[in-house]
Amino acid sequence: MSTLVTRVAKTLRSYLFLTGGLTLGALGWAGFIIPAGIIGGGATGIATVIHFLTGLDIGAAALAINLFLIALSMRIIGASFGIKTIYAITVFSLLLSLVSRQVTGPILAEPMMAMVTGSILAGVGSGIVFLNGGSTGGSDIIAMVINKYRNISLGRLLLCIDTLIISSSFFLFRSLETMIYGFVCMAILTYTVDLIINGTNETVQFFIFSRRHRELQHHIIHVARRGLTILPGVGGYSGQEVKVLMVIARKSESQVVLRLIKEIDPEAFITMGTVSGVYGQGFDTIKA
Structure with missing residues (x-):
């Protein structure tokens, strides 16, 4: 009822x-x-x-x-x-x-x-x-x-x-x-x-390449309070296996994530892009 x-x-x-x-x-x-x-x-x-x-x-x-x-x-x-x-x-x-x-x-x-x-x-x-x-x-x-x-x-x-x-x-x-x-x-x-x-729900997507990915993973989850996905990768030039952290966050939370990365691994390689829509747990529901 x-x-x-x-x-x-x-x-x-x-x-x-x-x-x-x-x-x-x-x-x-x-x-x-x-x-x-x-x-x-x-x-x-x-x-x-x-x-x-x-x-x-x-x-x-x-x-x-x-x-x-x-x-x-x-x-x-x-x-x-x-x-x-x-x-x-x-x-x-x-x-x-x-x-x-x-x-x-x-x-x-x-x-x-x-x-x-x-x-x-x-x-x-x-x-x-x-x-x-x-x-x-x-x-x-x-x-x-x-x-x-x-x-x-x-x-x-x-x-x-x-x-x-x-x-x-x-x-x-x-x-x-x-x-x-x-x-x-x-x-x-x-x-x-x-x-x-x-405007209020604009999101950003991070791809983070770092040797200290485990430490970053812990801090992003427990300090920034954001979920993430760990993707396997291989360096195109070096051939070395790497772990890539993919993080989706609100634009207003992006500075928190960047600050954590800078504190833990200043040499990390990062890409950050705007995502037009994110649907699922913790974000928006599909309206169609």
Whole structure:
């Protein structure tokens, strides 16, 4: 019984944060970016173009686009979309409509300030949505469909699609400045999403080559409180067998590990690199 209560509480908490993220995202788009006449990327960007061309409600346009893309994706590549994604798409569209009806003019008169503020709000909102297993659909669905027939990376496809959407603002407004605002908007939004998702959980990976590997092993486990893996290795030039310590740590803990290595074996050979994601015991859980 207690397990069921815990699962229900965890699910409710996830949907609460999901709704909060969607609210921030809708406020950023419909409260700042769109009233400033700026077109971003994704399905919201396409909906913005349709809104400016026809006057159609921005939320209705975004919902119609996402539903069409989901139906197309399911027919062509058989993609399955979770309940959270359907929930996020629906609620986000409703919130876009609600906010756009309440905000009849730009909250901030200065386009640059409106763009920066809206991009940060939308980025924070999207980051929270992604962290809680949701997605607002959009151009990533188009990219998956094209990727089935053309051997092009999803990242490149997304970049090309968003570039086309934002570039369309030049033909709509005949303003190079507005188009540039759109590209800056997406850069800030993307950076903010990455910061929310990876900023506090950025991890580093050490490969440590040392003759005093046993002593280092003891101190890293018992002093730095980090796990490690011992890998067998052979020197390419010397042919001698060596032990390599692989350590995964939070970026904030990296100085502790480096300090221990310096104290125990200043001549140790070390490589240190940033890891985009670490999942498992002691780190993050997979959210997909």
